[in-house]
Amino acid sequence: MTTDATAALTAPLRNVEYRVLWAAEAISSAGDQLAKVALSILVYHRTGSALWAAVVYALTFLPALAGGLGLSFLADRYPRRAVLSVSAAAQAVLVGLMSVPGMPLVVLCLLLVAVQLAASPANAAQNAITREVFDDDELYLRSQDLRGITTNTVQLLGLAGGGLLVTAVGTSWALAIDAVSFAVAAVIVRVWVRDRPAAGGEHSTWxxxxxxxxxxxxxxxxxxxxxxxxxxxxxxxxxxxxxxxxxxxxxxxxxxxxxxxxxxxxxxxxxxxxxxxxxxxxxxxxxxxxxxxxxxxxxxxxxxxxxxxxxxxxxxxxxxxxxxxxxxxxxxxxxxxxxxxxxxxxxxxxxxxxxxxxxxxxxxxxxxxxxxxxxxxxxxxxxxxxxxxxxxxxxxxxxxxxxx
CATH class of the missing domain: 1.20.1250.20 (MFS general substrate transporter like domains)
Structure with missing residues (x-):
C-alpha cells in the first residue's frame, strides 16, 4: 500500500467524530468475535449438544432481524448520540451478566436475545450519524470503505485466533472482554461525538x-x-x-x-x-x-x-x-x-x-x-x-x- 493510497483511505480519520465512531465499532466488533466463539464453546461444553450450540448461534441472528425492522426507528425519534451510547451501555451490562460463571443456560439465551435487540438501534444510529458527519460524498464513501475493511479484517483475525484466545483466557473472561468493549464504546461516543437534535422526532414511527x-x-x-x-x-x-x-x-x-x-x-x-x-x-x-x-x-x-x-x-x-x-x-x-x-x-x-x-x-x-x-x-x-x-x-x- 503506497503512502498516497494510505493517506486517501485514512482521510476520514482526520475527523474526530468519525474517528471515535470507527474506533467504537472496531472495538465492539472485536469483542463480538470473541463472544461468538466463547458462547459456542461454552454451550457445547455445558450441554454436549451440537443442536444447542446451533440454537444459541441462531439467537445472534434472529432477534437482530426483528430489532432491525421494529427498533431502528428509535435512531430517528431520539438524538442519535444518545441512542448509540445508551444501547452500547445496555449491551455492556447484559454481556457482563452473561460472563458470570454458572449462569443458567435459559437465562444466558434470554440475555443474548436482549443484547441483539439492543444492537439494532445502535447500528441504525451509527450509520445515520456517519452520514451526518460528512457532507462530501467522496469522503463519506471512503469512510465506508474504511469501515468495510476494518470489519472484514476483524473477521479474519477472529477466524485466525479467536478460538485460541478464548481457550487461553476462558469463556467467562472472553465475554467480560466483550462487555468492556461495549462500555468503552459507550463512553467515547458520549464524550467525543457531537450531540445533535433528533432528526425525525415524534413523526418517526414504526x-x-x-x-x-x-x-x-x-x-x-x-x-x-x-x-x-x-x-x-x-x-x-x-x-x-x-x-x-x-x-x-x-x-x-x-x-x-x-x-x-x-x-x-x-x-x-x-x-x-x-x-x-x-x-x-x-x-x-x-x-x-x-x-x-x-x-x-x-x-x-x-x-x-x-x-x-x-x-x-x-x-x-x-x-x-x-x-x-x-x-x-x-x-x-x-x-x-x-x-x-x-x-x-x-x-x-x-x-x-x-x-x-x-x-x-x-x-x-x-x-x-x-x-x-x-x-x-x-x-x-x-x-x-x-x-x-x-x-x-x-x-x-x-x-x-x-x-x-
Missing amino acids: FSATRWVFGQRRLRVLIALSWLVGLAVVPEGLAAPLAQQLHAPSAAVGWLLAADPLGFVAGAFLLSRFASARVRQRLLGVLATASLALLALFLLQPNLVLALVLLALAGATGAYIITVTATFSTWVPNDLRGGAGGLYRTGLRVAQGVGVALGGVIAEATGSAVTAIALAGLAGVALAIPTAFSWTRVRHTAEAGSGL
Whole structure:
C-alpha cells in the first residue's frame, strides 16, 4: 500500500467524530468475535449438544432481524448520540451478566436475545450519524470503505485466533472482554461525538421509513442489488463439505472461509484508491454480476488453489456492496435514515441467511458443494443482469434530476 493510497483511505480519520465512531465499532466488533466463539464453546461444553450450540448461534441472528425492522426507528425519534451510547451501555451490562460463571443456560439465551435487540438501534444510529458527519460524498464513501475493511479484517483475525484466545483466557473472561468493549464504546461516543437534535422526532414511527423506502423505485433497485449478496455468501455455509470434496486438509476450511473477506479487503482498497464515487456507481451492476459469475465458474470443478482464487476474486468484486450501502444512505432523507438503514440491514441479513440455507439444501440434494456453489452463481447472474439494467436506468434518472 503506497503512502498516497494510505493517506486517501485514512482521510476520514482526520475527523474526530468519525474517528471515535470507527474506533467504537472496531472495538465492539472485536469483542463480538470473541463472544461468538466463547458462547459456542461454552454451550457445547455445558450441554454436549451440537443442536444447542446451533440454537444459541441462531439467537445472534434472529432477534437482530426483528430489532432491525421494529427498533431502528428509535435512531430517528431520539438524538442519535444518545441512542448509540445508551444501547452500547445496555449491551455492556447484559454481556457482563452473561460472563458470570454458572449462569443458567435459559437465562444466558434470554440475555443474548436482549443484547441483539439492543444492537439494532445502535447500528441504525451509527450509520445515520456517519452520514451526518460528512457532507462530501467522496469522503463519506471512503469512510465506508474504511469501515468495510476494518470489519472484514476483524473477521479474519477472529477466524485466525479467536478460538485460541478464548481457550487461553476462558469463556467467562472472553465475554467480560466483550462487555468492556461495549462500555468503552459507550463512553467515547458520549464524550467525543457531537450531540445533535433528533432528526425525525415524534413523526418517526414504526415502519414509517419502510413505507417511504418501498415507494421509491431507485431505492428498491439498490435493495435488490444488496440482496444479491445472499447468493454470494453460499460458499461460507459450505466451507466444510467443500474442503472435503476438494480432498483438502481440515485446515483448508479456515482458508476457504478467509478467502472472501480477504478478497473483500483488497477490493475495497482498490475501489477506494482508483475509482471516484461516480465511477463506482456506474460499476455497480458490472461488479455485482461479476461477483456471482466467478462462483458460476465452479462448474469447472476447481481444485483447492483455483477455488481459493475464485472465492477471493468474488470477495473483491463483492466490495461493490459498500457503494450500494453508501448510496442508499445518501438518497434517504436524514429524518428517515435510521429506520431506513434498519430496513436495509435487515433485508441484507435475511438474504444472507436464506442464501446459506438454500445452498445447504441444494448441496444435500445434489451431494456436491461444488455444484451448489456453481448453481448459486448461475442463479445470481440470471438475477443480477436485469437488476443491473434497472440500476442503469434509475442512475441516469438520478443524475439527470441533479443536473449532473
